Amino acid sequence: MNYIGVDIGGTKCAIGIPEGDGVREVVRFATTDVHGTLERFYAEIAKLKPTADTVFGVSCGGPLDSKRGLILSPPNLPGWDRIAICAELTKRFGGRAFLMNDANACALAEWQFGAGRGCQSMMFLTMGTGMGSGLILDGRLYEGVTGNAGEVGHMRMAADGPVGYNKAGSFEGFCSGGGIAQIAKQRVAAHAGASALKKIPLEKLTTRDVGLAAEAGDALALDIWRETGERLGEALALFIDVLNPERIVIGSIYQRCEKFLAPAMQAVIAREALPDSARDCAVVPAQLGDELGSCAAVAIARYKAATS
The missing domain is CATH 3.30.420.40 (ATPase, nucleotide binding domain)
Known part of the structure; x- marks a missing residue:
């Protein structure tokens, strides 16, 4: 089983993967429009060669419908209305995908990798x-x-x-x-x-x-x-x-x-x-400082793989 973390922020996005006892940020880029940002994510994820065993963790500010994997118009992400990010990830790459609000994801990150x-x-x-x-x-x-x-x-x-x-x-x-x-x-x-x-x-x-x-x-x-x-x-x-x-x-x-x-x-x-x-x-x-976003996304994947 392998994990890929996807962090979606109002100004920047990042992808992280586990490395040793921590997380390595594979790429960080500026958030643009919905289509451009998502396509950049998918292109970068494809380079990591995910498989049917991959678990994706997606961290994003709310509001969200985490159970259905939907991003529901967060105020810092204009135009991101009912984006089915989890369904699209699994459709393109297989595996499983989980969406979580960034505060909970950051709690998991500090618990798994940081001060907690x-x-x-x-x-x-x-x-x-x-x-x-x-x-x-x-x-x-x-x-x-x-x-x-x-x-x-x-x-x-x-x-x-x-x-x-x-x-x-x-x-x-x-x-x-x-x-x-x-x-x-x-x-x-x-x-x-x-x-x-x-x-x-x-x-x-x-x-x-x-x-x-x-x-x-x-x-x-x-x-x-x-x-x-x-x-x-x-x-x-x-x-x-x-x-x-x-x-x-x-x-x-x-x-x-x-x-x-x-x-x-x-x-x-x-x-x-x-x-x-x-x-x-x-x-x-x-x-965790600047690494918090990518650590949070990976932490979601690790936690959900162990508990879902």
């Missing part, structure tokens, strides 16, 4: 432009009745606040790239003192700018990260109490800004979570 290796129960948080999660519980991916488990970004954290997942005051609003940028704009507009962030036009201010300013010791930027860390800690304390995981792995922004987020986050966890559960749960940054 060796865990029986772990949670992965995306913490990128948005906020999603994937859950590994008792050695299995937990997807829920309709495959929508882990939509933590929709949780309400406050009666009002920055908007994320179409909800003001949501976890995504407080702890995602889009949400942190909203908070930064509000804080900068109300700030009377000096700050490097005030030199940037509000409409152009990004979370990356807040990170760079914090690296330079800017007090306002550091306080924005402290506030974000507190909100992150509030959510993690809930997850620790409810799920009692061994590890919570956080990607993207947390990987880059852990030193600004962790002190406030850990203080809130210590105050709010059950002490025994908090003690037994390590909160760590993701490890």
Whole structure:
């Protein structure tokens, strides 16, 4: 049996295959129109000479119909409406194909190849432009009745606040790239003192700018990260109490800004979570970085081959 991973993103796509204890990215290319992107995938996959024993894993942002292998118009993939990617792969190359949302796929990747290796129960948080999660519980991916488990970004954290997942005051609003940028704009507009962030036009201010300013010791930027860390800690304390995981792995922004987020986050966890559960749960940054997409797609194939 062999595995081929297909990662479909809004700006880039990749194909990966297992190699040793990890994954080798065979090719990476820019996402274009639907037809051009799919034809590039099929041409690159053909070079790998798949057989009837091949298992394909396809990672893509939602909405999806994973059971039927359909991509259903993800907002970052305009024109990708009811694309039967799994049926087309098996029609062309044989084997089996499985489609999964990228948050669950990334959880599998970090579990198999990265910061969650060796865990029986772990949670992965995306913490990128948005906020999603994937859950590994008792050695299995937990997807829920309709495959929508882990939509933590929709949780309400406050009666009002920055908007994320179409909800003001949501976890995504407080702890995602889009949400942190909203908070930064509000804080900068109300700030009377000096700050490097005030030199940037509000409409152009990004979370990356807040990170760079914090690296330079800017007090306002550091306080924005402290506030974000507190909100992150509030959510993690809930997850620790409810799920009692061994590890919570956080990607993207947390990987880059852990030193600004962790002190406030850990203080809130210590105050709010059950002490025994908090003690037994390590909160760590993701490890796979730029390789995450191709690792995630291969991880789908490996997991589904073992469990389906």
